[in-house]
Amino acid sequence: MQKVSKFLPVSVPGADEETIEEVVNVLKSGWLATGPLTRRFEEDLSKYFEGRTAMCFTSATVGLQAALSAIGIKAGDEVITTSFTFAATANVIAASGARPVFVDTDENTFNIDPNGIAAACTSKTKAIMPVHYAGLPVDLDPIYEIAKQKNLRVIEDAAHAFGAVYKNRKIGTFGDIQVFSFHPIKNMTSGEGGCVVSDSEAEQKTMSLLRFHGIDRSIWDRFSKNGNSSYDVVYPGLKSNMSDIQSAIGIHQLQKVEAFNEERRRLAARYRRAFAELEEDLFLQGIPDYDFVHSGHLFPVCLRDASGRDDFLDYLKENSVGAVPYYTPLHLFTYYRETFGYKKGDFPKAEYIGARVACLPLYCGLKDEEQDYVIHIVGQFFDKRRR
Ligand SMILES: Cc1ncc(COP(=O)(O)O)c(C=O)c1O
Structure with a gap:
């Protein structure tokens, strides 16, 4: 067989004419930061996840970090996860001051082995963070059962799992918290980016403060024609808000995912x-x-x-x-x-x-x-x- 004329990488993001046009329109619009397109992307994502709230971030990594903070993970806590994953999964646990407690892999699915989780729980365990490796949904029922019995939270690292389905339910439409990645290698992209899907309004408020300087009002609400430019800082938040350029890409990718x-x-x-x-x-x-x-x-x-x-x-x-x-x-x-x-x-x-x-x-x-x-x-x- 003849050698191919170009290198075939592991993944190549797709960019159709519609997406390119939308990005050009954003560039011409005079508004590039988080604004109406990010709001629309979040609404579209929320529809995709059957009405659950989707919040966009600049990456899944910061989304995972925000989710851990929102559920109150702190130094001295333990979070159970898999070792067979990308660094981001456990790095965010370690960065929160908690200990990543690894449970071995199921040799058939390459996902965390749910049978090993109960034995890994201690009085310090606060959460379980399974990963849907390669896009194959983890066996979630036993994991949520353990979480219920032991009063633990579950943050699913769903970076690989956009559009995956577990027992007739799309990942992200049920459960506790799911975090998706829109990195260019992923099933859909926004250039870079990610989103956190969750239900608790209080936790969403914390994540939104973490995402934008701890400011209690969005930048669009302050700078737009009818906006109110005053604001308060109520938390030492950092900055991981998605731009409208990224959202323009994401909106079109979501339609095709x-x-x-x-x-x-x-x-x-x-x-x-x-x-x-x-x-x-x-x-x-x-x-x-x-x-x-x-x-x-x-x-x-x-x-x-x-x-x-x-x-x-x-x-x-x-x-x-x-x-x-x-x-x-x-x-x-x-x-x-x-x-x-x-x-x-x-x-x-x-x-x-x-x-x-x-x-x-x-x-x-x-x-x-x-x-x-x-x-x-x-x-x-x-x-x-x-x-
Ligand atoms: C399993 C897993 N979790 C988290 C991430 C982090 O995603 P992001 O690059 O959007 O921060 C990745 C990225 O490749 C990943 O593979």
Whole structure:
């Protein structure tokens, strides 16, 4: 098969003409900061999440941080999460002064193993933060059951899960708090950005103060024609409000996200069919026995022989295919070892998957013939290795 003419990265954000036009209109409008478009984006998101409140931030990371503050997480508390995730998940817990308490990974779903959560709870545990890894919904029912029994809050790190469905309910339409990412690699983007979906008005008020200098009135309410320019500072808030430029992108992406996800799932199914032939070399994220719809955010493959993983990544790159080892379990990183005393061997299943995983290109706009090329290169790597 002929080499592709361009590098195929893990993800490429889509930008259609309508979005480009809307961004140009914002630039011409004289109002770039948080304003009417961000208000509209939040309303559209709220409709998508069946009436729950959606608040936009400049990233999911600051959204997670605001959510932790809003539920009162502080130094000395413990928050249960997974080690097999991106740094942001546990960094925000550590930054709040709390201890991230990791629970090992389910080797089938690559998500946190709900069966390990109860044993990890102590008198200091205040919250559980599961991650819907790659877009496969975590088994939420047992997690919410433990939270109910032990009076804990749940913040779902739903950075990968926009549009995913758990037991016929869209992630974000039920439960406690969900945080989504609109980073350009994600299923829908606003350039950078994220949103927090929640129900408590008191907690939303705290998040809104955290998001904008602790000021009790929005910038649009103060600067617009009929606005009132006076304000009070009631909290030492920082700044993580989404701009109208970002919201202009987000509004259009939201209208298309279901179609984007369909396409991602179609491509993921093509990978699955092709890799059924490589069962001796690879294993894939499993299919849980509960009802779900995957968001199709990432397509992770795991090499049965961990010793070949780095060569695999290099081989793909040499052949113009981007693949990323998402993720190295967090407990293996210096900060988590030195600060919390975690060490190799603590979470063997997370380590097993982390040492073998590579995520392949998956995005709308990846052409079938390009994906066939990725599949070909993956197969060629194992053929050469066997020789
Ligand atoms: C699991 C997970 N949580 C949180 C984040 C943070 O998202 P953001 O880049 O929007 O801050 C990411 C980003 O990749 C992620 O993968």
